[in-house]
Amino acid sequence: MNRLIALVRREFWENKGALRTTPLVIGGIYIAFLLMGLFTTAHFDNEMYTFREAIRLLASQPEELRAAHGYEVLLGSSLLFTVVLAFVVFFYLLGALYDDRKDRSILFWKSLPASDTLTIASKLITAMVLAPLIFWAVFILTQILMAIIASLMVLSVGENPWTLFLSVVNPFKAWAMVLASYLAASIWFLPLHGWLLLVSAFAPRIPLLFAVLPPVIFAILQIWITFLKTFTLNTSLFGLIGDWIANSPAILFVDMHDGQGGLSLGISLTGDFDHAVTLTNMLDRLFSVQMLSGLVVAAVFLAGALWLRHRATES
Amino acid sequence: MTPIISARGLTKRYGRTTAVDHIDLEIPPGKIVGLIGPNGAGKTSALKAILGLATFEGDLSVLGKNPSRDRASLMEDVCFIADVAVLPRWARVWQLIDVTEKLHSGFSRETCMEYLSQTKITQDHKVKQLSKGMVAQLHLALVMAIDAKLLVLDEPTLGLDILYRKQFYSSLLNDYFDEERTILITTHQVEEVEHILTDLVFIQDGKIALESSMEEVERRYLELMVRPEQAERARSLNPLYERELFGRHIFLYDSVDREQLSGLGEIHTPSVADLFVATMKGGQS
Numbered sequence: 001m002n003r004l005i006a007l008v009r010r011e012f013w014e015n016k017g018a019l020r021t022t023p024l025v026i027g028g029i030y031i032a033f034l035l036m037g038l039f040t041t042a043h044f045d046n047e048m049y050t051f052r053e054a055i056r057l058l059a060s061q062p063e064e065l066r067a068a069h070g071y072e073v074l075l076g077s078s079l080l081f082t083v084v085l086a087f088v089v090f091f092y093l094l095g096a097l098y099d100d101r102k103d104r105s106i107l108f109w110k111s112l113p114a115s116d117t118l119t120i121a122s123k124l125i126t127a128m129v130l131a132p133l134i135f136w137a138v139f140i141l142t143q144i145l146m147a148i149i150a151s152l153m154v155l156s157v158g159e160n161p162w163t164l165f166l167s168v169v170n171p172f173k174a175w176a177m178v179l180a181s182y183l184a185a186s187i188w189f190l191p192l193h194g195w196l197l198l199v200s201a202f203a204p205r206i207p208l209l210f211a212v213l214p215p216v217i218f219a220i221l222q223i224w225i226t227f228l229k230t231f232t233l234n235t236s237l238f239g240l241i242g243d244w245i246a247n248s249p250a251i252l253f254v255d256m257h258d259g260q261g262g263l264s265l266g267i268s269l270t271g272d273f274d275h276a277v278t279l280t281n282m283l284d285r286l287f288s289v290q291m292l293s294g295l296v297v298a299a300v301f302l303a304g305a306l307w308l309r310h311r312a313t314e315s
Numbered sequence: 316m317t318p319i320i321s322a323r324g325l326t327k328r329y330g331r332t333t334a335v336d337h338i339d340l341e342i343p344p345g346k347i348v349g350l351i352g353p354n355g356a357g358k359t360s361a362l363k364a365i366l367g368l369a370t371f372e373g374d375l376s377v378l379g380k381n382p383s384r385d386r387a388s389l390m391e392d393v394c395f396i397a398d399v400a401v402l403p404r405w406a407r408v409w410q411l412i413d414v415t416e417k418l419h420s421g422f423s424r425e426t427c428m429e430y431l432s433q434t435k436i437t438q439d440h441k442v443k444q445l446s447k448g449m450v451a452q453l454h455l456a457l458v459m460a461i462d463a464k465l466l467v468l469d470e471p472t473l474g475l476d477i478l479y480r481k482q483f484y485s486s487l488l489n490d491y492f493d494e495e496r497t498i499l500i501t502t503h504q505v506e507e508v509e510h511i512l513t514d515l516v517f518i519q520d521g522k523i524a525l526e527s528s529m530e531e532v533e534r535r536y537l538e539l540m541v542r543p544e545q546a547e548r549a550r551s552l553n554p555l556y557e558r559e560l561f562g563r564h565i566f567l568y569d570s571v572d573r574e575q576l577s578g579l580g581e582i583h584t585p586s587v588a589d590l591f592v593a594t595m596k597g598g599q600s
Contacts, residue, residue, distance in 0.1 A: 006417030013410050014403070105403035108454075110368060111395050112418045115387035313368035315329065 003114055007122030008130060011096075015126075018088045023135045026080055027142035034146055038153060052157040059164055070169030075251055075263045075277060077146075078139055078178045082250055085135045085182070089127045093196035094207045096123040097305060101312055102205075116309045120197065120302065127193055128186035136179050143171065177251070177277055181265065184249035184282040191244075191294045194301030201308035215241070247273055247290065249282040317379070318343050319465050319497045320365060324373035327360045327521075334360035336521035337373065342514075344464070345494040349508050350501045351591055352518035358501045361518070362469050365499075366395055378464060391420065394458045395467040402450055404443040408436060411457060419461050427460035430486070448479040455483060459491045466491070468500045472507070480507055487511070509587035517594050524594050533584050537573065539566045541580035549579055556593030567593045 012019055041051055058066065097120070100106040109119070151161035186193075196211060203210040219237035226236070245252075246269040255264035255275055264275040265282065272290070274281050285291060320342040327335040335357040342348055352358050363369035365377055367386030375382060380389045402411065408431070416422045431438075434452045442450060451471070458466065472480040488511050492498060502508055515532060517525040527535070541549050546564040550557065552575065554566035567585055568576070576582055585593070 003418055006414055010410070010414050013407075014405050100403065103404060104401045107368075107395075107397040107401040108403065110386070111366075111390060111397070112415065113387050113390035114418050118387070311370070313363065314370070 004118060004122055004125070007114060007119060008125055011122055011126040012130065014099075015092055018092055019126075019131055019134055022084060022088055023081065023138035026084055027138050027145075030077065030080070030142050031145055031149070034149055038149075048157055051153070052159075055154055055157055055159050055164070059159060063168055066165060067168045067170070070165050071174055072262055074143060074169065074171055074174035075177065076254075077143065078251060081135050081139045082182075082252065085131060086250075088135075089131055089193075090196065092131065093123070093127050093193055094200050094211055096127075097197060097200040097309055097312075098203055098207045106312055110313060116306055120306055120309060123197065124193060124302075128190075129183070132179075132182035132186060136175075136182055139178065140175055143175075147171075177279075180279055180282055181249055181251050181277070184286055187286055188244075188248050188250075188291065188294070190298040191301065194298035194305070197305040198301045198308070201305040201312065243270055243272075244290075244294075246270060247285060249285045251277055320375075320377050320499070322365075322373065322375045325361065325364060325375050326372040327357070327364055327369065328372070329360075333521055335364065335371070338518075338521070338523055340516065340523065340526070342497060342499065344497050346513045347488075347492065347498045347500065347511055348514045348516060349505070349512040349587070350499060350516050350518060351505055351587070352501075352524075353595060356518045357521040358518055359469060360521075362395075362467055362499070362501060366393065366467060392464040393467065394461050394463040394465070395469070396451075396454050396458055396471045397469050402442045402454055404441070406442050407438070408440045408442075408453060409438040411442070411453070412438070415457055415461070421462035423460050423462070427456050430456035430459060430490075448475050451475055451479060451483065455486065459486070464496060466496065466498045468498065468502075470502055471500070472502070472504065480504070484508065484511060505588045505591055506586070512587070515587065515590075517591060519595055525590075532587075532590065535570050536585050536590055537568045537571060537576065538583045538585040538589065539568065539576050539580055540564070540583070541566070545579045549576075552576070556596055 042048065045051065100109055147166070151166065154161040154164055199207050199211040215237055222236040223238070246267040248266045251263050251265060253264045253267045253275075254261060255268055256262075263277055265277055265285075266273070266275060268275045273284055273288075318341045320340060322338055322340040325335055325338040325340070326333065338361065350358050350361070360369065364371040364375055365382055367377075367382035367384075367389055370383050377389060378392050382389055412424065412427055415427075416424055431453070434449065434456070436445065436449055436453055436456075442453070445453065455471075472483055475483070484507060487498070500508055500512075512529055514528050515525065516523060539549060539554075540560075540563050543562065543564060549564065549566045552566075552568065552571060554568050556567045558565050563580075567589060573582065
């Protein structure tokens with residue numbers, strides 16, 4: 001266990017830029033936009049008349065409505081974090097078993113008593129747990145800062161931020177929901193993680209090419225052959241990957257649930273799952289047949305990555 | 316005494332080429348063994364098999380373990396420096412010390428710091444800021460702070476200047492080596508290591524051309540320097556190898572009577588480099 005922690009720390013050190021600086025930059029962007037918005041308003045309306053009226057209008061809304069809207073705003077501001085997190089994890093895994101082969105430092109790592117299995121486990125944990133946790137923590141920090149700035153603004157126009165939104169909106173539920181969706185999506189995308197590690201362990205150069213080209217070529221051939229056979233453009237690997245993203249337990253989209261607009265899990269393209277942002281719906285996906293088949297595929301990819309890692313120093 | 320390394324019929328093939336060809340080798344503890352051979356003779360392939368970095372055929376046991384299967388647990392007791400340039404360039408010195416300490420139960424931070432205090436390396440340095448020689452010093456400090464039974468060095472001083480090379484081998488010999496430990500070195504620079512070796516293994520075309528202790532080398536091999544007029548007589552005594560230097564003929568003999576030669580010219584113990592050349596040339600003819 002201590003060795004695993006030591007290896008995960010090493011991953012953090014090597015990827016500090018992607019894992020720590022990136023979410024901080026996104027948080028900075030949110031704060032910067034908020035401040036820019038405020039300065040713009042103040043610039044054109046130095047009495048802050050419209051702002052005051054808007055706050056009054058908001059304050060006159062029923063409490064349940066304010067609570068619901070506030071909750072959606074909190075969830076919605078995770079979107080940029082989520083999308084960037086996906087990119088960070090993608091490129092982290094592509095390099096995870098490639099970079100040290102390229103610069104030959106694999107010979108140093110292999111001189112330490114850590115098995116290949118433990119090494120690959122540390123990379124998976126970094127991608128599936130550490131990266132989401134850091135992004136989540138910075139996301140919360142950003143929201144607290146934004147709440148403070150917003151409260152000061154509300155105070156400055158003579159309204160009470162406590163009764164307006166601080167005591168009304170429950171941030172903990174939104175934060176817990178974002179964390180749960182991050183961890184659920186980590187598991188849901190295990191086949192993709194496995195594929196990226198496999199490519200990372202295999203690619204002689206440019207892992208991105210090896211990660212993207214084979215599935216694209218495969219899918220195009222698949223579409224072409226089905227087209228020749230049935231004269232239709234039916235399911236292909238593209239469709240499968242698309243469905244996989246659409247069915248994922250990540251908060252990705254805005255949709256209608258029970259007659260109300262709000263954020264949704266994945267995108268409701270297929271009728272396989274309910275897309276409302278609830279823990280039950282996340283668990284539904286994790287205990288589905290799709291997930292089971294995904295785990296089998298992931299296991300094959302990871303076994304391949306392990307096999308290749310064992311032989312990485314052959315020549 | 317149980318051997319540190321024991322190989323029987325060790326073979327490594329890459330497709331059709333056989334890099335290591337049925338090698339039998341036994342290395343007892345407390346030795347400094349030089350594994351010496353020309354480029355492409357199979358040195359690195361043999362070392363990779365010993366370190367669990369490559370698969371192999373035949374029987375190979377290092378500290379009683381199968382290196383290919385049990386690399387991780389073997390590395391508790393084995394250290395290696397494969398090449399000077401393999402420390403990760405992004406890492407800071409303290410990070411490398413930290414991760415080595417966490418992974419290696421036999422690592423002593425104090426010893427490592429002591430070695431580092433003799434250099435210009437600080438804990439906050441990044442590997443990419445260090446010169447090649449400093450990277451080698453850092454790697455050696457990390458490795459010498461590990462209480463290992465076997466240390467394997469594959470061309471450890473490649474690309475280093477003479478000052479670093481001298482210092483490298485003197486710290487290795489004075490601060491690290493004792494009768495419990497075994498060191499296995501491959502290098503091209505035979506002259507630098509010949510005074511520290513206890514045993515020699517010459518390898519040629521994947522086979523062992525010579526395996527001997529240094530004492531045996533001194534007992535068995537003689538070099539005779541004669542004037543041209545004595546050359547014919549010297550040649551008739553069955554030398555391993557003959558060369559010419561400044562008009563003198565130099566002959567290298569294996570197990571020959573010292574008395575027989577003494578009248579012909581000057582007798583020396585050959586250097587490892589000369590013995591190496593003689594063995595390699597002899598093996599080819």
